[in-house]
Every structure is written in C-alpha cells, then in structure tokens.
Amino acid sequence: MAIEHTSRQFPVIDFTSIGPRVDEQFPDVILPDQHGVVTDLHAARAGRRALVVFYRSARW
C-alpha cells in the first residue's frame, strides 16, 4: 500500500473505491499513443503483467 505522508494537514483521500478496484479486470482503454497509433491497452499488453501510470502532464 502506498504510504501517505504529505503535509500533515493535507486532505488524504481513500482510493479504495475511486477508479478501478483491486481484483477487478482493468477496463478496456483504447487511446492513441505518442506516434498517433491507436492502442488497445489489453491487446498491447499481450498477456504480460502491466504497470499503468496516470500522471498529470508531459507539459507541467
């Protein structure tokens, strides 16, 4: 479990029920990649384990 330790007064969010849940199939995600190639995440995964990172921006 990720450690929450940001500044003491910062509101901490419980992510258990936000977004896809543990032990559930990750939903189908189909989006273009940096080359403009439409990518189906599960197909591209090709039966491997995966790390799916959500980040704020490549610009800021």
Next chain:
Amino acid sequence: MELQRSLADYQRNDIAIFAISYDAVGVLAQFAARHGISYPLLSDTGSRVITALGLLNEQVFEHHAFYGVARQEHHWGVPYPGAFLLDAQGVVTQKRFQSSYRERETGVALLEEGFHLASTARGPWASAAGPGVAIRAYLDADAYRVYQRLRLSVELTVEPGLHVYGRPIPDGYVPFDVEVAPVTGLIVGALEGPRPRPFRVEGLDEEFAVYTGRARFSLPLVFTDKAGDLVVRVAGRGQVCSARDCLPPITVEVELPLAQRNHVDSDR
C-alpha cells in the same frame, strides 16, 4: 521521465508499461523524443477515459489553494496521480495512488515495492560501520524533483552473536532508528521495516525485540522546495548487545549525494 531509466528492469521481467495523461499526441511526441521515451504514452485528450474511470482529480483547485498557488484553469482534467499493477490476465492486483497532484512514486519504487522485483537502476549508495554493526544506505534515484517521492533504503547488518534492539523496548534502552538531517522543505516519512523478533535476556524480567543478521528499512523522502544539489545525511542509531552485555548507543552516519532536477518543461 524517470520511468524510462527503469524500463530495462520492467522489460527483463516482462512487464508492460503504459502512461496516460490528458496531453495531445503532438505534446507526447515532443516529450517522448526529447526524453527518449520508448514505452507507450497514451493521449486522453479531454480526459474522457480519465473521467470514465472515475480518476478525475476533483480536488485540484482546492489543492492550489492549499499550496498557495494561483488557480490554473488548464490543470482541470488531470487524474489523481498513481499507478495500477495488473497481472497477466489484466486484473488489478494493486492500486498505488497519491492524494496530492504534485506527488508521484518512482519507477524503481513501483518495481520494488509494487512488483517485489529487484531494480538495477539504483541511485547513490554509501556504507559505514561501527562496533558490531554496519549500515548501507541508498536512494532509488540520483536526483530529486520537487514533490517526487524518493525512497531511502537502509540495510542494517548485525554481526553474528549480537543483536540490535527494536521496539517495543523497555525504558533506558535505545531502539534502532534512522534519522535524516534536516533540509529546507524536506519531508521525511515514517520508517518502515521488518518486525523485530522477541528476545528474552536470562535473569531479566523484561521483554525485548531485536534485529539480528540483516534487516532492510525504508523511509520515504519528499522535497517540497528546490534546495539545489545537496547531500542527504543519514544516521542509523541504536544499541548493540550480546547475550550478556550492551555497548553504549552508537550512531553510524553516511552521506548520499543528490542532484536537483527540474520538472519537465517547467522551471518550478
């Protein structure tokens, strides 16, 4: 992005990486070219998928207020920062998310703490020894970015026949602890490590808990200010004892260099 440095480790372990943001394809193309990113950066323009998955960060303007920064309208649409770990069937095995839009874990931490695999993309390390003990400390990157969570690992090695006290600990004895010398803006999280094993000293009524052999601890570090290139000073403090005697408490110190890097395309 820092994740690219760990890519070889992920590939060797046959783990695919995908990164999703609300950036347009053109922005991602430039970013990938500039930083040599070879894993897929998926473009969720308009945050359609982010929203459909329930990951839209609805606190971002409150966070601006909390951080004392002016409200930035173009920040709307970002997801909560974090990662999903999927097994070979595509089932979520772990969710590792942060409440603040400013924080993120390193690829090394995700590999080691998430997938429990060894990383070769380590940062600087240093070791030092005292009577009966040694500590070896390393960071999971050689540079820090403001608000990126770094992990400081500290390996404690105790000579055979000796032990170091952990908690719970009776009065008058010093349990093993790790301290990081203060740096402006540095937030040091709680020490995590293995549970020490129970230990009874003959003739004494008290219950002790001790570390023997090797034990690995971990401390999260977050820099909230740009403090330039710096040196992280780590001190392991504890009390080494044999079955009969205890040495006075000792402190073993190491230093780890850490460079400051800026976030991509911004100089904050």
